[in-house]
Amino acid sequence: MALLEVSSLSVSYGRVAALTDVSLRVQEGEIVTVLGANGAGKSTLLKAILGAVPVKGGGITFADTDLTRAAPHKRMGAGLVLVPEGRRILISLTVEENLLLGAHMRRDTVAIRREMDAIYGRFSNLAERRHMLASCLSGGEQQMLAIGRAMMAKPRLMMLDEPSLGLSPLFVEKLFDLICELNRDGLSVLLVEQNTGKALKVAHAATVLELGRVTMDGDPKALAADPRLQDAYLGGAGGP
Amino acid sequence: EEDLVLGYMMAKSGPYVSLANTNEVAVDMAVEEINAKGGINGRKIKVVKFDTAGDPKQATTAVRSFAQDAGALAIIGPFSSSEVRTTFPVGEREGISQMSMASSAPGLTKGFTYGFRNTTDEGKVIDQVLASLKDKKLPMATGAAAYATDDVVSKSIGTGVVPKMFEKYAIPSKGAVDFQLAAFDLSPQVAQLKQMAPDVVGLGSPPEGAITIAKELKRQGVSTRLIGGTTIADPELPKRMDGAGEMLTIGTTFFPEVNDKTRAFAAEFAKRTKAAGLNRTDPNQMDASVYDIVYLYAEAMKRAGTTGDKAKLAAERSAVRDQVAKLKDVPALEGAISFADGDAVKPVYILEVKGGKWTLLDTRMPN
Amino acid sequence: MVAQQIVNGLMLGAIYMLVAVAFTLAIGVLNFLNFSLPGLFMAGGMLAFGLMKAGWPFLLAAAGALAAAAFISLLVERFAYRPMQGGDPEVPLVSSLGFLVLLENLMLVQFGSDQQAFPALLPDLNLRLGGLVIGYAQLASLLLSLGIVAALSFVLAKTSAGRRIRTVAESRETALLMGIDIARLVPQLFVASAALAALAGILFAVNYQQVSPFMGEGVGFKGVAAMIVGGMGSIWGAVLGGLLIGLAEVVSISFIGADVVNITVYGLLLLILIVRPQGLMGRAPSREKL
Amino acid sequence: MSTALEISALSKSFAGVQAIRDLSFTVPKGVSTALIGPNGAGKTTVFNMVSGVYGVDAGRIKVNGVDVTRMPSRRRIGTGVARSFQNVRLMPHLSVLENLLVGQHVRASSLAALLTPYRLIPNHRWKREARAALEESGLGRWADETVSALPYGVRKRIDLVRATLAGASLLMLDEPAAGLNPSETNALRDHLKALMAKGTTLLVVEHDMHFVESICQNVVVLNFGEKIAEGPLSRVRQDPKVREAYIGSDGEA
Amino acid sequence: MSGYLTGVLVVLAFNVMAAYAVYLPLAAGQLNLGIAGFMAIGAYGSAFLTNEYMWPMWAAIPAGALAAGLTGFLIGLPVLRTHGIYFAMATFALGQVISAVFLNLEVVGGAAGYPVTDYAGPNVVFAAAVGVVLLMLYISRTRFALELTAVKSDATVADLLGVPVRGMKVAAFALGAMVAGFGGALYAHHYNFVEAQHFNVLLSVFTVLYVLFGGTQTVWGPLVGAAFFTLVPELLRASDQWRYAVFAVFIIVFMALRPQGLVTAALFRLFRRRAPEASS
């Protein structure tokens, strides 16, 4: 049984269908990437898995539990976490409070402190600003904070919605290294990325969404070579 | 055969409910009594009612509606001074009389030929209270005033009536304190009164302020006589003061224990209010006043030979007005009532709180 | 006399302070200008009065009133707050005012518009120090208020629950994405702020031995003013604001007169806002960076 | 050659943190320039100072020859500089089209313009123009949507269109390609090239080096608020300091 | 028209004018809880002119409106330093101060109120209300209204786009004050009496209520809101003491069902979409 199993999921906003009949699975220890143009429904998919938008049909099973109707906090309790689109850091809290908020479901204070220090070690920009209000951070720093905050929840499956947005090339590399490293330590990842090339490189499986429907899925290597994908998402000839 | 229609502006909702929501019972009582005795000029009196909620805007709507739609000959009400201010001009334009049962701000009827009040000027009332204290040789060597600033009647009592009367009775004034109608904490004012230590405090306030100040006086251990006018007259006041306010002395225009007529009225009133499920069953001065207003209009209509004929409506309305203005010593529930410059002249009853109850100290006729 | 007036001002301030803190929870945290709070303040006093009239002992009546207020507040959450999410912040004002009007009129129907005498709990409730008169009830309510406020400010600033609350305050949507159980947290906050308002109402009734269906309006507005003077969202600001408004009121009554109370108290509020738009102890709201 | 933007000896610190230190560079007219650097280097801060969101601690800023250092922020767009935002800021109470109409303000700010009942006039010039701009960037179908429902990438592009509607000669774009997939980035590139052909000068903050390469003739590299390199990208990317601070080992992005 | 209907419609006309006085600044994000203060300025100002200086009404009423507008302009400058709920409270305080000042101003009667001699009949009031509505309809079709909404939505960005944010805010505030003053001036001359107690917080708050209840998204909201709040209590007249309780329940239920107010932009879109469907 897969860790996350999304079957025939449909979501709509009012009368607008955002997802139709989307199925997807993430095996324990896998990185799965979801690709698609603007408005394809990628963010909607992640939010639906977290339970932040109501689903109209289909099912979501996580770690052998049916979570289709569960509230987001229940799902996070089960080990899901989302690095949301647009970062959504809390500007009235300090950097450190934002990180601690990520761990709000945990009670193991000592481990929390230790992990927080590890995150500071990894993101030195954050360490320098730990007691400043998060509103002061630059765009990229906010992105780091959003990722760090998700790590603080110690999830089993981390969903990332365009995590490389606004990060410098050097840092994007570090980010993908980090994702692989966490993955090696047993974390499963569901990744939405516009940096299609890099995402396909690290992923074990990939799914392509178009106007809310799955149009392709399977092995990322094969997909990367698929001419249809080349045209649509890799900017024609070979991509970056 | 036409009925004789009277309009009646009630204040059954809004800020005056507690004072006004039993008025209707008194009006109905009077009308039933008159009709049971054959009505006026062979015709029955019919009352059309309109709840203004004490709101001046709704009150003007009521007057327009009585005058233009209901074919009323005269109007009972409105209740409050603010309403009077807006409805008297309308009544004047429409040519229909109004008679208020509660508004006691000074000078409200001035300039209106169709505006009447069955209330007594607070100046006259407090004059009688002091005269009574003097007669009974009660301590009144020094005085002070306490009043609500954001209420016309209260403020005019505190700043006009009380100082003038103190002067008339040669009582040196130690000063004045004021408060807002909605004030619940009168500790600073009472702390000031404590320093002044007057024998009498002239109070310009509705019952609520009187209760609050009496309680605070008791709390701070100040003993002085509070005196006031009709604004404080609430049959349940001693009960509501819960032990405070002994020696509170006021003048009012109605007291149920005066004679058989008033006692009978109070008994019947109690019966009816209880049946209607109302909170208060003791009549207050507005209940008595509104009861008398019906009789006063009835008397005026009788004298004017009013027929209720729709074709002669305008003429009959002004005839009623002319007769009301001329009424003299009409025997009524509240005593003998006359009209001078639109305002009723009637007896003043001096009441004192003793042992947690109103007791009649004196009955006087203003001159 | 001046000392007595200061004492009077502080005691009055203690009442405003609790109401201000209740408002701070509602606006500062839930971003909801909750006009039902003055109604809950009134309901606290009136229901305690009603229950005592029905023969309940004071403590039981007070508990009953608090429970009722908490329940009403849950209705407010359900019907005034929840449906309005995502709209402009001023919108829920309408239905919360609807609740105020409803509560007032229900009490009006039940008890009439008169001010009612709340029974004195002790024969003489006053501490007399030299010439000073201090009500025990007032003193107790001041201490109780301060204690509650201190506890609350600790929770908000230092605990995980506090961070969760502040997250909801900033953005409900983000809070949802962070896995905060809003469906539980928000009603809890409503209950807390209702309890504070109702408690203030009960203390008011005990202190001033009176209740009326309209007692909430004046105190409610002064409570909001106190919160704003102190700075929204700042608990200690609410304390400072409450005491300041209480003092300003008493001082202007005793030195100038009651006719100027509204001018001085609200003039002070206006002045403070113009000079310091975020209130005395409030932080300027953090803005999203461009 | 006249300059579109001239920045000299600019400094800015926040609560003790020096975000920009003695920074000088110029953007000549017609020479589109990129401002790059690691996260937190101060790129957005420069934009914020040019557009007047922040005051400067020291230094001068000239736009099209006009010293704007002390000019109130709202008047700066009138000197010919418009910008987009890193964290997209569309007005949630307005529809897409209305957002664009606000973008036209500089060109319609007289009292008469303000009081023209344009909504009563069918096909009013302003509406036509805004719609045309939307169609041009392929966003026509979103015109009457409320902005909060739009996908991120679409919002990003609307933000850009709004900035162009001011008719400014210098356009500052803060990470315009972030959140776009490669083919969408290509479309954006064509769009920007068309603007440049019409005479607009661009100042771009962007982390996608391919994109920068295809748009910008000149690059200014910031690190910790200081300029560490300047020149054509091909040369700058060989600079070891730039590699170490920004691009990383593989030299690609 | 029956006397009753005239009376009710006059009240409606005043409520409509007041509602639009609140609506305009609200469109720019200003929750003005002191609108009654500006009505008082218009009322007392114009009444003073007709009573003491024998000005004709047609001059005194606009003069009252201007006085209120000018006050709004002068006070708006400092008060608009505040935002959001702070602004609401500042205007609330302002309203309290203004009405307290009139309460103590003995030249206009102080607590006793101020009788007004000249009379403006119902038709004048109706015409004025229609005028105000037309003016607001016009404004809502201009760029001015658009930019007010922009300022409300995101003042920082509006500023960077060149919109004179402060000017817009002050203009909206002062215009709102002027409309309020206009309504107040007419009120004084229709009811022939003004008292400071009438212009209290509850008047301000209830006026805001009309607007929010009707909906702020379109220019029709205040009209519908004012109509609802004026007419429904009349319909409930029969239920006497329960009247306001029932009314409050109405408000709560309606708002729970239509949180953005009765009239919303979506409603209009729906109509627009339906209309062609129906005709085809």
Ligand SMILES: Nc1ncnc2c1ncn2[C@@H]1O[C@H](COP(=O)(O)OP(=O)(O)OP(=O)(O)O)[C@@H](O)[C@H]1O
């Ligand atoms: N709150 C909402 N209300 C209405 N429609 C919405 C809402 N959020 C998203 N949509 C619609 O759902 C569709 C999918 O949006 P979604 O944000 O999931 O796209 P996406 O794939 O994440 O795009 P991007 O790459 O730009 O982030 C879009 O057509 C969008 O307009």
Ligand SMILES: Nc1ncnc2c1ncn2[C@@H]1O[C@H](COP(=O)(O)OP(=O)(O)OP(=O)(O)O)[C@@H](O)[C@H]1O
């Ligand atoms: N208002 C502020 N208060 C305090 N510090 C600030 C403020 N604005 C920016 N900073 C700091 O200044 C530095 C530069 O920020 P800036 O946003 O300009 O970076 P950037 O180069 O745009 O980075 P990114 O690529 O991540 O967007 C950052 O370290 C940030 O924390």
Ligand SMILES: [Mg+2]
């Ligand atoms: Mg997305």
Ligand SMILES: [Mg+2]
């Ligand atoms: Mg940046």
